[in-house]
Amino acid sequence: MVEREEILRLEGITKLFFNICALKNVTFTLKKGEILSLIGENGAGKSTMMNIIGGVIQPEEGSMTLHGKLYTPQRTIDAKNAGIAFIHQELNLFNNLSIIDNIYINSFARYPGTPFIKKSAMRENIRKLLDSIDLHVSPDMMVEKLSPGERQLVEIAKALSGNPDIIIFDEPTTSLTTRETRKLFALIKKLREQGKSIIYISHILADVYELSDQIVVLRDGVVVDTGKKEDFSMNRMIVSMVGRDIKQMYPAERPVAQAKKLLEIENLSQPGIIKNISMHVDAGEIVGIFGLMGSGRSELANIIFGLDPYSEGMIRYMDVKLNKQDPIDRIKRGFAFVTENRREEGLLMEFPVYDNITLAVLRDYKKAFGLVDNAKLQKPVAETVSELRIKCSAIKKNQVKGLSGGNQQKVVLCKWLLAKPSFLMVDEPTRGIDVGSKSEIYNILNNFAKAGMGTLVISSELEELIGICNRILVLSKGEIVGSFNSNNFDREVILGAAFRQNISNGSTNIV
Amino acid sequence: MTLLTLKGRGMANKFFVKLLVSEYFVIVLSIVYFLIISIFVPSMLSGNNIKNIFSNMWPLFAVAIGQTFVLLLGGIDLSQTSTMALTSVIGALLISSRMNPDVLSNSPLWGVIISENGGPLGKAPIVLSVSITIAVMILVGTLVGAINGTLISKVNMPPFMVTLIAQMFYSAIAIYLTKSQNVIGLPDAFCAIGGKSFGFIPYSFFITIILGVIAHFLLSKTIRGRWIYATGSNIKAARVSGVPTISTTIFVYAASGFFAAVGGVLYTGRLMAGRPTLGDGQLMDILGATVIGGTSMTGGKGKVSWTLFGVLFYTIITTSLSQLKLDSFVINVVKGLVILGAVTLDVARTRIQQKGTLSANAKSGKKVTLNG
Numbered sequence: 001m002v003e004r005e006e007i008l009r010l011e012g013i014t015k016l017f018f019n020i021c022a023l024k025n026v027t028f029t030l031k032k033g034e035i036l037s038l039i040g041e042n043g044a045g046k047s048t049m050m051n052i053i054g055g056v057i058q059p060e061e062g063s064m065t066l067h068g069k070l071y072t073p074q075r076t077i078d079a080k081n082a083g084i085a086f087i088h089q090e091l092n093l094f095n096n097l098s099i100i101d102n103i104y105i106n107s108f109a110r111y112p113g114t115p116f117i118k119k120s121a122m123r124e125n126i127r128k129l130l131d132s133i134d135l136h137v138s139p140d141m142m143v144e145k146l147s148p149g150e151r152q153l154v155e156i157a158k159a160l161s162g163n164p165d166i167i168i169f170d171e172p173t174t175s176l177t178t179r180e181t182r183k184l185f186a187l188i189k190k191l192r193e194q195g196k197s198i199i200y201i202s203h204i205l206a207d208v209y210e211l212s213d214q215i216v217v218l219r220d221g222v223v224v225d226t227g228k229k230e231d232f233s234m235n236r237m238i239v240s241m242v243g244r245d246i247k248q249m250y251p252a253e254r255p256v257a258q259a260k261k262l263l264e265i266e267n268l269s270q271p272g273i274i275k276n277i278s279m280h281v282d283a284g285e286i287v288g289i290f291g292l293m294g295s296g297r298s299e300l301a302n303i304i305f306g307l308d309p310y311s312e313g314m315i316r317y318m319d320v321k322l323n324k325q326d327p328i329d330r331i332k333r334g335f336a337f338v339t340e341n342r343r344e345e346g347l348l349m350e351f352p353v354y355d356n357i358t359l360a361v362l363r364d365y366k367k368a369f370g371l372v373d374n375a376k377l378q379k380p381v382a383e384t385v386s387e388l389r390i391k392c393s394a395i396k397k398n399q400v401k402g403l404s405g406g407n408q409q410k411v412v413l414c415k416w417l418l419a420k421p422s423f424l425m426v427d428e429p430t431r432g433i434d435v436g437s438k439s440e441i442y443n444i445l446n447n448f449a450k451a452g453m454g455t456l457v458i459s460s461e462l463e464e465l466i467g468i469c470n471r472i473l474v475l476s477k478g479e480i481v482g483s484f485n486s487n488n489f490d491r492e493v494i495l496g497a498a499f500r501q502n503i504s505n506g507s508t509n510i511v
Numbered sequence: 512m513t514l515l516t517l518k519g520r521g522m523a524n525k526f527f528v529k530l531l532v533s534e535y536f537v538i539v540l541s542i543v544y545f546l547i548i549s550i551f552v553p554s555m556l557s558g559n560n561i562k563n564i565f566s567n568m569w570p571l572f573a574v575a576i577g578q579t580f581v582l583l584l585g586g587i588d589l590s591q592t593s594t595m596a597l598t599s600v601i602g603a604l605l606i607s608s609r610m611n612p613d614v615l616s617n618s619p620l621w622g623v624i625i626s627e628n629g630g631p632l633g634k635a636p637i638v639l640s641v642s643i644t645i646a647v648m649i650l651v652g653t654l655v656g657a658i659n660g661t662l663i664s665k666v667n668m669p670p671f672m673v674t675l676i677a678q679m680f681y682s683a684i685a686i687y688l689t690k691s692q693n694v695i696g697l698p699d700a701f702c703a704i705g706g707k708s709f710g711f712i713p714y715s716f717f718i719t720i721i722l723g724v725i726a727h728f729l730l731s732k733t734i735r736g737r738w739i740y741a742t743g744s745n746i747k748a749a750r751v752s753g754v755p756t757i758s759t760t761i762f763v764y765a766a767s768g769f770f771a772a773v774g775g776v777l778y779t780g781r782l783m784a785g786r787p788t789l790g791d792g793q794l795m796d797i798l799g800a801t802v803i804g805g806t807s808m809t810g811g812k813g814k815v816s817w818t819l820f821g822v823l824f825y826t827i828i829t830t831s832l833s834q835l836k837l838d839s840f841v842i843n844v845v846k847g848l849v850i851l852g853a854v855t856l857d858v859a860r861t862r863i864q865q866k867g868t869l870s871a872n873a874k875s876g877k878k879v880t881l882n883g
Contacts, residue, residue: 359754
């Protein structure tokens, strides 16, 4: 094969966030007309990488070369002008506008000298563009009437309208059906034939295997493995991605499950969200639920906590059947729930730490006339705050939004531990927080379970589940597809279970 | 005025910034304004005028307390004015002791419960009639609010629409009941509540201050109060934390209706008549005074005491403008600008405070991570 022309080269890129290395000495080369896949776990530095190429942030060290010339984007528009287009995981479309409006939103053709939009000029271009990506709908179609896959294509058309040389796809298949995924892959390959270079970011390894010419594996901000697709086995990808020794992060001893069922779920279903979920959590046990994005893991948590409805099945707690949508009743029975997104669903950001941690227990500290019994709260609050080692000088004064991510997460945990729950659910408990706080949170969960409570940990980070759980259930497309005990935890097997679901649905024939 | 320039200029500016973010800023502003305007309009300082300010502000304060509750929740109650009108009319129809057939015989209630001899309580013993009338007025107001709250929280309708419709609806009922006529013939004892003074101090002062103190404690010290702030700040987090967001919302709108009805009692007494158009054009005064006080329209931030300051400032402005003998539309233009200024100020204050949080954080050496 003829050696292809080099188009983008990254050399020694290093990026620090507050003295923590997000990327370290990253070097790779993208050639013309090739698909380069960038894989890695959450927090491996994939997004930071893309933000640097896209000019959103600038690296501390290292250089980028585009078409043989030094490339130093300062703003996102620089990347666009240099011929680099992004397809983000979350689509950036205006659903209430037409395809034309979306594609030309910042470059409308106008009747000369007037502010009026000249649609006719754009319509022809768009039609050609849509034809080229096999999307046969009218340019005037409203985006809200399109399926997720078609919307993705509109996003691609929007990217292509700038005639880029490099197109970067960030997890493009998460919201697509198998058929739409097939179509997308055909299109990506077609773009490669046209000489475009593509960076494809994903953690769905089967997809990566099908598409790539070259694979780059990122882990903890470092390129740990790179090579031609032909040289990679599925196994090598997984091992490179997750293989690391961080045992000291996790508590030395796992809790021991008691023979007492706390939570029992039978055949729980909600159309389009979860299907036939049966599971249980025993006292003193940490159960993990592992799933990729879109597997329904957070939705399941919301249903268990009574925030969202379900159509069939039942939830029992300590042998009592629970009401459908009644979080208050759950809390009274000893449930606690640390949500996935602490800013949006966990905290009152503008309020002091004290107001946040007392919110769930106010009911239990009631004086005459419905007054809050602050005196009685004093002791348990002080105890729990110091137990969790929340770093905050004045909990009645300092707003939560001024705290670090790790401390914020501890505030959420503190809120619930103050309620003395018997069953704790945590959804992505360590997302976006530093390593030290992570370790502390694992210990908190461990101690909680050791005190005989039940714990359910929902996470997309397999590492942490393997590190702290007694059992791991694997969720995929709303169904439990695997269950593993701590004596036979094996990263590759568990990942395989989560991925195999995708494979068996036909996205590839390689296993 | 950017934050950077504020930061860069010595003590005077530091003092100014401190004052700006202080919760007593509005009361300082009120006093400064009052003193300055008194130089140009000496009549501001006359005993009569001060007495005027002092009696004008209480009914407005009563209604604004209710609006404060609603704004704390991130909602809005546009129906307070027509709640005042409805309660005013209902109260007057109950208690009036003489009615002019020329004026009221077109009312659908004429011959049913009202006649030339007044309403059903017109001839009852005065203590009984006054207390029952007030109780009914308060009950009606609270009920109106509770219905709004139920539609907003249970049916999930936007507060703006629900209360706008309620405004039209109850105003129409008030007008229909009296065929747009004022209802007079109210007993002196009833009118005294809103119109008479104990020496220099109006009775309405005692009533609203007591209610204000109760409301203040309810918001700052009770569980329900914490729930209101939590729901207004982040309804999702509140719901996850077991806050009964639905009952809290209903409670808040009911409180708004309650305080509107109190306003209805006071204004009706002052006017010595039940007026179906009571509160017309007053919505801006209520919202304006509350927002000037510093209560945020996006929820979660505000206090009854702030609203008191806002009402004081607003009343001083209004009185001074009428002392200047300006046209009513000029007065409205100035009022509008003042409210605009208050909202702008609120944005500026929030920004300064946010800067404060971040820099305090940087000082204590904590990391501000991008992700969380």
